[in-house]
Amino acid sequence: xxxxxxxxxxxxxxxxxxxxxxxxxxxxxxxxxxxxxxxxxxxxxxxxxxxxxxxxxxxxxxxxxxxxxxxxxxxxxxxxxxxxxxxxxxxxxxxxxxxxxxxxxxxxxxxxxxxxxxxxxxxxxxxxxxxxxxxxxxxxxxxxxxxxxxxxxxxxxxxxxxxxxxxxxxxxxxxxxxxxxxxxxxxxxxxxxxxxxxxxxxxxxxxxxxxxxxxxxxxxxxxxxxxxxxxxxxxxxxxxxxxxxxxxxxxxxxxxxxxxxxxxxxxxxxxxxxxxxxxxxxxxxxxxxxxxxxxxxxxxxxxxxxxxxxxxxxxxxxxxxxxxxxxxxxxxxxxxxxxxxxxxxxxxxxxxxxxxxxxxxxxxxxxxxxxxxxxxxxxxxxxxxxxxxxxxxxxxxxxxxxxxxxxxxxxxxxxxxxxxxxxxxxxxxxxxxxxxxxxxxxxxxxxxxxxxxxxxxxxxxxxxxxxxxxxxxxxxxxxxxxxxxx
Amino acid sequence: xxxxxxxxxxxxxxxxxxxxxxxxxxxxxxxxxxxxxxxxxxxxxxxxxxxxxxxxxxxxxxxxxxxxxxxxxxxxxxxxxxxxxxxxxxxxxxxxxxxxxxxxxxxxxxxxxxxxxxxxxxxxxxxxxxxxxxxxxxxxxxxxxxxxxxxxxxxxxxxxxxxxxxxxxxxxxxxxxxxxxxxxxxxxxxxxxxxxxxxxxxxxxxxxxxxxxxxxxxxxxxxxxxxxxxxxxxxxxxxxxxxxxxxxxxxxxxxxxxxxxxxxxxxxxxxxxxxxxxxxxxxxxxxxxxxxxxxxxxxxxxxxxxxxxxxxxxxxxxxxxxxxxxxxxxxxxxxxxxxxxxxxxxxxxxxxxxxxxxxxxxxxxxxxxxxxxxxxxxxxxxxxxxxxxxxxxxxxxxxxxxxxxxxxxxxxxxxxxxxxxxxxxxxxxxxxxxxxxxxxxxxxxxxxxxxxxxxxxxxxxxxxxxxxxxxxxxxxxxxxxxxxxx
Numbered sequence: 026x027x028x029x030x031x032x033x034x035x036x037x038x039x040x041x042x043x044x045x046x047x048x049x050x051x052x053x054x055x056x057x058x059x060x061x062x063x064x065x066x067x068x069x070x071x072x073x074x075x076x077x078x079x080x081x082x083x084x085x086x087x088x089x090x091x092x093x094x095x096x097x098x099x100x101x102x103x104x105x106x107x108x109x110x111x112x113x114x115x116x117x118x119x120x121x122x123x124x125x126x127x128x129x130x131x132x133x134x135x136x137x138x139x140x141x142x143x144x145x146x147x148x149x150x151x152x153x154x155x156x157x158x159x160x161x162x163x164x165x166x167x168x169x170x171x172x173x174x175x176x177x178x179x180x181x182x183x184x185x186x187x188x189x190x191x192x193x194x195x196x197x198x199x200x201x202x203x204x205x206x207x208x209x210x211x212x213x214x215x216x217x218x219x220x221x222x223x224x225x226x227x228x229x230x231x232x233x234x235x236x237x238x239x240x241x242x243x244x245x246x247x248x249x250x251x252x253x254x255x256x257x258x259x260x261x262x263x264x265x266x267x268x269x270x271x272x273x274x275x276x277x278x279x280x281x282x283x284x285x286x287x288x289x290x291x292x293x294x295x296x297x298x299x300x301x302x303x304x305x306x307x308x309x310x311x312x313x314x315x316x317x318x319x320x321x322x323x324x325x326x327x328x329x330x331x332x333x334x335x336x337x338x339x340x341x342x343x344x345x346x347x348x349x350x351x352x353x354x355x356x357x358x359x360x361x362x363x364x365x366x367x368x369x370x371x372x373x374x375x376x377x378x379x380x381x382x383x384x385x386x387x388x389x390x391x392x393x394x395x396x397x398x399x400x401x402x403x404x405x406x407x408x409x410x411x412x413x414x415x416x417x418x419x420x421x422x423x424x425x426x427x428x429x430x431x432x433x434x435x436x437x438x439x440x441x442x443x444x445x446x447x448x449x450x451x452x453x454x455x456x457x458x459x460x461x462x463x464x465x466x467x468x469x470x471x472x473x474x475x476x477x478x479x480x481x482x483x484x485x486x487x488x489x490x491x492x493x494x495x496x497x498x499x500x501x502x503x504x505x506x507x508x509x510x511x
Numbered sequence: 512x513x514x515x516x517x518x519x520x521x522x523x524x525x526x527x528x529x530x531x532x533x534x535x536x537x538x539x540x541x542x543x544x545x546x547x548x549x550x551x552x553x554x555x556x557x558x559x560x561x562x563x564x565x566x567x568x569x570x571x572x573x574x575x576x577x578x579x580x581x582x583x584x585x586x587x588x589x590x591x592x593x594x595x596x597x598x599x600x601x602x603x604x605x606x607x608x609x610x611x612x613x614x615x616x617x618x619x620x621x622x623x624x625x626x627x628x629x630x631x632x633x634x635x636x637x638x639x640x641x642x643x644x645x646x647x648x649x650x651x652x653x654x655x656x657x658x659x660x661x662x663x664x665x666x667x668x669x670x671x672x673x674x675x676x677x678x679x680x681x682x683x684x685x686x687x688x689x690x691x692x693x694x695x696x697x698x699x700x701x702x703x704x705x706x707x708x709x710x711x712x713x714x715x716x717x718x719x720x721x722x723x724x725x726x727x728x729x730x731x732x733x734x735x736x737x738x739x740x741x742x743x744x745x746x747x748x749x750x751x752x753x754x755x756x757x758x759x760x761x762x763x764x765x766x767x768x769x770x771x772x773x774x775x776x777x778x779x780x781x782x783x784x785x786x787x788x789x790x791x792x793x794x795x796x797x798x799x800x801x802x803x804x805x806x807x808x809x810x811x812x813x814x815x816x817x818x819x820x821x822x823x824x825x826x827x828x829x830x831x832x833x834x835x836x837x838x839x840x841x842x843x844x845x846x847x848x849x850x851x852x853x854x855x856x857x858x859x860x861x862x863x864x865x866x867x868x869x870x871x872x873x874x875x876x877x878x879x880x881x882x883x884x885x886x887x888x889x890x891x892x893x894x895x896x897x898x899x900x901x902x903x904x905x906x907x908x909x910x911x912x913x914x915x916x917x918x919x920x921x922x923x924x925x926x927x928x929x930x931x932x933x934x935x936x937x938x939x940x941x942x943x944x945x946x947x948x949x950x951x952x953x954x955x956x957x958x959x960x961x962x963x964x965x966x967x968x969x970x971x972x973x974x975x976x977x978x979x980x981x982x983x984x985x986x987x988x989x990x991x992x993x994x995x996x997x
Contacts, residue, residue, distance in 0.1 A: 065845075108799075108857040110903035116852035121844035148634035155641045156899075163892050166885075167846045313594075358607035359551075360653050366602035371594040406649050413642075417596040 026217045029473040030177035030234040032274040041239040048246045049088050055253035056125065060093050062257060063122040065169045068249060069131045072176030073212070075186040076235035081176070082129055084242045085249075093123060099130040111135070112160065120169075132157050133219055140215045141208055150215075154222040165227045170256045173228065174245055175220060176235040180209050214478055221408055221477055226401040232473065275469035276484070280427045285489035298498035299338035305505040306339050306375060312509060313372040315419050318501065319381045322426025323464075324454045325436040326487045331426065331497045332377055339375065349380035361385060362410055369414070382407055383423075386471050391463045404474040415479040420508050423480060424497055425468060426487045430461055512703045515959040516663035516720040518760040527725040534732045535574050541739035542611065546579050548743060549608040551655045554735060555617045558662030559698070561672035562721035567662070568615055570728045571735075579609060585616035597621070598646065606655075618643050619705055626701045627694055636701075640708040651713045656742045659714065660731055661706060662721040666695050700964055707894055707963055712887040718959065761955035762970070766913045771975035784984035785824035791991040792825050792861060798995060799858035801905050804987065805867045808912025809950075810940045811922040812973045813980070817912065818863055820980045821987065825861065835866035847871060848896055855900070868893055869909075872957050877949045890960040901965040906994050909966060910983055911954060912973045916947055 036044075059066060068085070070078045082096055097118040106114045112132065120126040136153040139145035145153075161171055178186065183206055224230045231248045235241045286294070309316060318335065320328045336344060347368045356364040362382060370376040385403040389395035395403070414421055428436075437458075440450040457464070476482040483500050487493035522530075545552060554571070556564045568582055583604040592600045598618065606612040622639040625631035631639070647657055664672065669692055710716045717734045721727045772780070795802060804821065806814045822830060833854045842850040848868060856862040871889040875881035881889070900907055914922075923944075926936040943950070962968040969986050973979035 063844075105857065108801075108859075109855055110899045110905075112899055113852060113855055116849055119845055119849055121841065123844075146634075148632075148638055152634055152637055152641070155638070156895075159895055163895070164846065166888060169846070315594075355607065358549075358609075359605055360650065360655070363602055363605055366599060369595055369599055371591065373594075402652060409642075409645055409649070413596045413598055419596075 026220060026473065026476055027177050027213065027232060028279075028476060029272075029276055029469065030175075030232045031179050032234065032276070032279055033236065034234050034240050034274050035237040036239040036243055038239070041243065044243060048243060048250065051250040051254075052088050052246060053090060055250050055257070056090050056093065058257055059125075059170075059253050060123040064256060065120040065122050066125040066253065067120060067164070067169060067171045068125065068127045069133070069171065069173045070127065070129050070176070071131060071133055071174065072233075072235065073178045073183060073209075073216075075183045075190075075206070076176035076178050076241075077186070077238065078129060078176060080238060081174075081242060081245055082127060085127060085246070088246060089125065094125045094127065095120070096127040096129060099128070099134060119164075132160065133223075137212075137215055137219055141212050150218070151222070154219055158223050158225065161223065161228045162225070170252060171228045172249055172252050173223075173230045174248065175216075175230055175232045176241065176245075177232055178235050180206075182236045183209060217478060224474060225405055226398065229401075272466075272469065275465055276472050277427055277465055277468060280484050280486050282427070282429050282432075282486050282488040284486045284492050286491040286495060288491070291491035291495065294495045295334065295498070298495065298502050299334070301502045302335065302498065302505070303338045303340075305502060305509060306343055308509050309375075309420070309505065310343060310373040313418075314509065315370040315372050316375040316505075317370065317378070317414060317419055317421045318375070319378045319383075319421070319423045320426065321380060321383050321387065321424070322485070322487065323428050323433055324457055325433050325440070325449075326426035326428045327490050327493055328379055328426055330490060331424070331485075331494050332379055334494045334498060335377065335501065343373075344375035344377060345370070346377045346379060349378060349384065362406065365410075370419075372418070381423075382410070383471060383475075387464065387467050388457075390467050391460055404471075408475055408477065411475075411477075411480040420504060421480040422501060422504060423476075423482045424485055424500075425472065425482055426485045426493060428487045430458070432488045433458065512706060512959065512962055513663050513699065513718060514765075514962060515758075515762055515955065516661075516718045517665050518720065518762070518765060519722065520720050520726050520758075520760050521723040522725040522729055524725070527729065530729060534729060534736065537736040537740075538574050538732060539576060541736050541743070542576050542579060544743055545611075545656075545739050546609040550742060551606040551608050552611040552739065553606060553650070553655060553657045554611065554613045555619070555657065555659045556613065556615050556662070557617060557619055557660065558719075558721065559664045559669060559695075559702075561669045561676075561692070562662035562664050562727075563672070563724070564615060564662060566724060567660075567728060567731055568613060571613060571732070574732060575611065580611045580613065581606070582613040582615060585614070585620060605650075618646065619709075623698075623701055623705055627698050636704070637708070640705055644709050644711065647709065647714045648711070656738060657714045658735055658738050659709075659716045660734065661702075661716055661718045662727065662731075663718055664721050666692075668722045669695060703964060710960060711891055712884060715887075758952075758955065761951055762958050763913055763951055763954060766970050766972050768913070768915050768918070768972050768974040770972045770978050772977040772981060774977070777977035777981065780981045781820065781984070784981065784988050785820070787988045788821065788984065788991075789824045789826075791988060791995060792829055794995050795861075795906070795991065796829060796859040799904075800995065801856040801858050802861040802991075803856065803864070803900060803905055803907045804861070805864045805869075805907070805909045806912065807866060807869050807873065807910070808971070808973065809914050809919055810943055811919050811926070811935075812912035812914045813976050814865055814912055816976060817910070817971070817980050817983045818865055820984060821863065829859075830861040830863060831856070832863045832865060835864060835870065848892065851896075856905075858904070867909075868896070869957060869961075873950065873953050874943075876953050877946055890957075894961055894963065897961075897963075897966040906990060907966040908987060908990060909962075909968045910971055910986075911958065911968055912971045912979060914973045916944070918974045919944065 070081060072078060086094065086096065095118070099114060102114075115128075115132055118126055118128065136145065136150055136157075140147075140150040164171060187206055220230045220232075233241055233244050233248070306316070320332060322328050332346060336346060345368065349364075352361075352364055365378070365382050368376050368378075385395055385407070386400050390400040411421060437450055437454065440446040472482045472484070483496075485493045485496050556567060558564060572580065572582065581604070585600060588600075601614075601618055604612055604614065622631065622636055622643075626633075626636040650657060673692055706716045706718075719727055719730050719734070792802070806818060808814050818832060822832060831854060835850075838847075838850060851864070851868045854862050854864075871881055871893070872886050876886040897907055923936055923940065926932040958968045958970070969982075971979045971982050
C-alpha cells in the first residue's frame, strides 16, 4: 500500500519556486469558490511520525486564506473531552459550511496508536474503523469534502529525521518519536489496515511521499486544489472522485527490467523451485490450506509461460487454471465478482487465475466499459472479497508481469512471423498498446490501493523471460515456506 | 423495534378472498416488468422460529411466476460449503438479472444463532453485521433489489405455535424449536441488534406480524409488490425507497388514552417519585453516569409540564434543558446532528432535550424540509449517534407524549381563551393539526426503526396530564434503579 510513496520523488528549489505562485493561485481560487458554494472542507493530516506534518500545516496556513481556515490539534485530551463520547471532540471542530478545518491528528489517531501498542484487540480495532467509515460517509452524504492525506517515510528516512532532530536538540516529543521508530513495521501494518478499510470511493486516502519537503508540500497542495475543484464540478454522479493528475513517477518505473538470468542458472533454479513447489502443494493439501494465484500483466508479458512453469510441477488433481476472457452470457447476467467466486478452491486446492477481477480497474476502466463510480468503488469491493478469502485461510498471491513497450513491440512482431504464435496477436493487442500510459496509471492505482499484507502484489521484471519465471516461482515457494511452516 | 409487529393485526377469510386476486395480478405484473428490466431480486425470509416461513415460501411460489423464481434453503452446510469462505454459498445462489431468489435463511442466520448460543463474542458479531452491510451495499450498487422480511411472533404466539405443532406431532425440528422458545428474549435482543445495524436506506428491513397467516402473507406480498414497483420508477435519487403504504394499524393506536389518575394519588405519587429522582441524580453523579432525556410529542401534549416535573426535583447545577426550535444561523451552517452533539452532558450530568434530532424524521419529513434520501438515512445516523452515547455509558430515554386529536383541539381552544396561554398557540399549530395522519405514520416509522434495547422509546398516554407526568417520572426512576444499582 505504501510502495507508491517510496519512489524517491524530489522537487528542486528552482522548480518549487517556479510552481509555487501557480499552486497558491489555484488554492485561493478554489477556496473562494468553495466558500461561496457553502461546502465544508476537512483536511486530515495523518502519517508516519517524523514526516513533519507541522511543516505542512504551516505551509497550508500560508497558502490558504486564513479567514476561512482553522487548524485543530488533538494531541492532548482535555477533561471536558475525556468525559464525553470519543467523537464529541471532533464534532466540536466540525467546519461550518464554506469553512475549512485542518485536522492535525483525527479520529484515526487513537485506534491506530492503541492497536500498535496493543491496548486494543484486533476486533475492536476493526470495529472502530467501521465506525470511522460510517462517520465519514455521514459527513460526505451531507456534502462535506473530506481530504485524507497520509504522509509516508521509509524506515531509513524516518531514522534520518530522528538523527536530524537529535542534532538540532529541539524535539519536545523525542521520546515518543523514538518509540515510534522502534515500532515502525508494526505501525505500518496497523496503518495499512486502517487505510484499506476506510479508503472508499467518496472518501479516498491520498498517500504522499514525505522524504523531500518541497515535493511533499506541492503534492499535498495539488491534491487539495484538485479535490476542491472537482467537488465544484456539477453534475457528477454521487461518490465519484475524478482522477488525480498522473504522478510524475509511477510504481512500474521502479521495476529494474535489465535483470536477467543466464540459461544454465535458469535450468538449475527452475528444477530446484519446481521440486520444492511439488512438495509444498501436498503439504498445503494436508494442512487444508487453499491457494489462489492471480496473474495480470501487459499483453505478451509471458503470463502463460509463467503459469505453465507452475502447473508443470503440481499434481493435476490439485489445481485448476481459470483463463479470464470476455464473460459468458450467464456471467454477464450476474454481479462482476460472481464469476470469480464460482472458482474459489476448496480447502487444500489451488486456483490459478489467468487475468482476474482486476480487469474491472484495468481494461474496464481504461476502455470505459465501467463507469467511474463503478471502477472507483471496485477497489473496496475487491479488498473486501480478498479479505474474505484470506480470513478463511487462503494463501493469495498477485503478480503483475511487467515488460517495456519496446520489448512488447519485439514480441508482437515475432508473433506475427512465427506461424504457431500468430493466433496470439490480434488487432486489439495493437490498439491496447496505444493506451500504454493510461494502463500504466491504472496499474499504479491498482497496486497502491490493493497491495496488502495478506494479499500482496509482486511486480515481476519480465523483459527476460527466464528471470521473470524464476521470480514468480521463488515468490510462491518462499510464501508457502512462511505460511506452511515445517 | 418489534413493537410494530405486536398490534394483533388480522385479516378475515372473506377479506383475504377479496384481496387475493388483486395482489396476485400486481405481483405478476411487477415481476414481468422486473424481468424485462433485467433487475435481480433477492427476497430474504428471516424471523422468529415458529413464524412458519415455509408457509410464506409456499404462498410466494404459488403467487409468483415460477419460471423466474428459485428458492434456496440454507439449513444444512454441505462439505463443499464448509471448505470455502462463508459467503461462497450465497454467491452460488445469487439470482441472475431478471430473476428472483427466495432465500430461506441467509447470511444473517449463522451470526444470529452463534451469538444467541454464545458461540460468537459481541465484537465478532458486530463485525459480521458490518460485513453483511458491506455485502448488501455492494449488491445494491449493482442494482440488486434486496427485500428483507422479518416475521415476528410474540412470545405467547410462539408458545401457541409450539403447542400446535406438538399436537400435530409432525415437526422434524421440534427440538430446535423448543430450544428457541426457551431463548426467546435473548434471540430477540440479538436480532434487534442485527436489524438495527443493517437497516439502511437502500436495504431496509420490513417487520411483519406473523400471528395471523392471512395477514402475514398478504402483507409480505404487498411489500414485495411495492418494492418491485418502486424499483422500476425512474428517475429516483440513489438509495431512496419510496414509502410503504400506510399500515392499517399503527403503534399509536395501541396507547390506551383512557388511563387517568385521581388528584390525590397524583400528588402522592408525584412526591414519591420526585424524592426518589432527587436522590438518584446524585447517585448518577457519583457513578459518573450521564443522563439524556428526550421529549417529542404532539403540540400541546404536555412536554413542558412533564419536563418541569422532572427539573423541579433536580439540583439546578446538574441539568440543562435544551429547547429545540428552529436552528440558529450557526447551527444551520453545520451537519444537522452538530447542534445536538454540542449539548451532550459530561459524565454525571443531565441534558433534557425538549424536541430533538428526531425532528429530522418528523417535521422535516412531513413538511418536506428534508429530501426523502435525507430523512431515510437519518434513522441509521441517529441510531449510530445514540449508540455512541450509550456505549460511552449514557442513560438515554426517549418519550413520545401522545394525546388524541380531540384532546388537542380542546387544549388549543383553551389556549386561545386563557390570556397567559395565548402565546403558546400559533397558526402553525393549526396547520400541523391538519397533517395528523402523516405525522402519525412518521411517528410509527420512527419508533419502529429507533426504539432499541439501549435507547428505548416510551409512549406516554397524555390525555390525562397527571397520568402522563407520573408515567414519565416512573419510567425515569425505574430505569435509573436498574442502571445505577444500589
